[in-house]
Amino acid sequence: MQDAAKPHVLVLGGGFGGLWATRALASAPVRITLVDRTNHHLFQPLLYQVATAGLSAPDIAAPLRHILRRQANVTVRLDEALSIDLAARRVALAGGELEYDFLLVATGATHAYFGNDAWARHAPGLKTLEDALAIRSRVLSAFEAAEREPDPQAQRRWLEFVVIGGGPTGVELAGTLAEIARHTLPREFRRADVRSARVHLVEAGPRLLASMPPELSEKTRLQLRKLGVEVHTGQPVTAIDAEGVTMGGMRIESRTVLWAAGVAASPLGRQLGVPTDRAGRVPVAADLSLPGHPEVFVIGDLASVAQDGQPVPGVAPAAKQMGAHAANVIRDRLRGVAAKPFRYRDYGNLATIGRMAAVVHYGRLKLSGLLAWWFWLVAHLFFLIGFRNRIIVLVNWGWSYWTYQRHARIIVGRDPPDGEA
């Protein structure tokens, strides 16, 4: 099925960047190998719903092989890239070696603790399905521990939740946790007063959703407050331990702290021979290729791209556009045509807050509340991969909407959360 004489395009990472690049090369005269550490493409924008028990893991993930089954020029390989030899044009993987004619590095980003790696244990982040399932277990187990705990003070610590980071993920997590405590769980507990649970959203900067216009940040704060979230802005966290969070002069005693504050680019970026930026991202040429290596492209969250003096944001649409662009450059190159520079087209910015509340920003358009929420819902269903997933997610959302229930409230995994009996 694959012609060994054709140039070999090696794509590292099956996220939005890598998958869109692969698809855009469907009819190109190349053979492609797509390598990912997992067997699935993950729809990250809905990952927080898996973490908060609204959706099951398979609802927002699809096997890469299944997505690409009809694209005959692709071989999908479950494997992990360990190192890149730019001179020899070769990548060492955990399960072997692969040579390439073109390399696309699209390994994304992970959460980062700004040098405080000890915090990871107490404040898990949210980037993979495993992370989401671990957070789901931790949150649900906290309510269970509260129900079991006879000492009121200890019980209180199980009913305090802290989300660190006021970006979209932090806002989504905090809003949904408040909903769970207020609407989903109360009548099911007999001893713990679940309604008294408090959700804190902590942001180091002056406002939530810093990439949005200030008025939408304010709307977000108000809507979160209505849901029962206590928002703390201008509060850089200075310590996290098993018993709580310290920020500035303030301390919150809590057994459940979630991290949505920082990301760092994949460590593979540091092997590309160019100085990376503070977050570990790789500065690229105008066509997204690596300076000095026109056969290597860096795309998605791992790439540092500036446009009109602004950095291109680390969001799904940007990754998809970079993937498609890198694919076009390869096609042009093979036909001997000069490559065009990448231009990011901003299709707007949206974040959901909770039940029927969201904010949308597109050019001069600024929406909040119910209309923004409908906009968010339709956009996310539309972009979700797989017709079946769309139906299932729609049924689940409808169900949650009417009943306030969240069907995936299943604690799986043998490790009890940190410090639990």
Added chain:
Amino acid sequence: MQDAAKPHVLVLGGGFGGLWATRALASAPVRITLVDRTNHHLFQPLLYQVATAGLSAPDIAAPLRHILRRQANVTVRLDEALSIDLAARRVALAGGELEYDFLLVATGATHAYFGNDAWARHAPGLKTLEDALAIRSRVLSAFEAAEREPDPQAQRRWLEFVVIGGGPTGVELAGTLAEIARHTLPREFRRADVRSARVHLVEAGPRLLASMPPELSEKTRLQLRKLGVEVHTGQPVTAIDAEGVTMGGMRIESRTVLWAAGVAASPLGRQLGVPTDRAGRVPVAADLSLPGHPEVFVIGDLASVAQDGQPVPGVAPAAKQMGAHAANVIRDRLRGVAAKPFRYRDYGNLATIGRMAAVVHYGRLKLSGLLAWWFWLVAHLFFLIGFRNRIIVLVNWGWSYWTYQRHARIIVGRDPPDGEA
């Protein structure tokens, strides 16, 4: 909400036995504590579908608290029973101690390796959601490893699957694995010939489904063969290692071995002061109480009950009936009425084999093939707890039926299967 003056019924285990007992005590003048190690009731008859990627974990599990939210006389507690003090009427839990007036021990069974505990590592069993997710990852990872493996002999070992145990679970697993290899995956792999995968079903006894009439065992064997399963009966396994299975003089080289052969009752049974049977089950009095302790009941898979010279089988309907019976005995006891002996009503026996094939046995009725499959499908949907789950499972089944796809083909968990690179 709970009156401390009322007798306290402590139920250990939220499976079919414990949950049905709890529900049957809804209007009784008692306060109930239901303790389970997990936060959910699991619909075990469909567990093999989670293990084979047809359903998501939350589709077949519901939080115990949610199921019992309207039953005001119950407190649900996520905890683990460690030991029972019959004289003091007290149970030690991992998270505290509880006294009881009535105790229902319904902690079920787990898989057993007949003294060969070293096999557990190479041949995982299927009893919990964690087991199912681990098997799902192992099976899917085997196909991925085959695709990656350049050596044909090593690749072959990744394409051989062995299921040990010819009871309902073994038959279901083997039939579904064959379906996956033949219909679900082939066009998605480029290097491994997935259609050449072989599924072996190994049974020590002379026939499959020993609890069914011999003619249905034979029908099952024929239907499995049509699906591509190689059935080996009369073959007791003598060794299992990372590279395969030895039985009698025969050896199958395989990297993926699943255990569906033996169960052993919960270790809690051995603390009840009576000699247990070979499988660790507790012999009970006619009313299901523990001999010498009329306030303690043992129900479900943990109880050894004989009726008309036959053991009552370890199946969900038997556990439910025992649960309801123990509840009735408690009610009668509180009213000063003499307890009636337990009678098991056999509502028949059914097992599914694969796509549109099943066997049903009820009294003189013996069905196989498509009709039996419809019977199986309707019965399982009917008994599944939760209206939402029924809808979602029906959508998933319809989808799988038309497309041959299995939506939950997501490898989650960081541990690679045994021996994988």
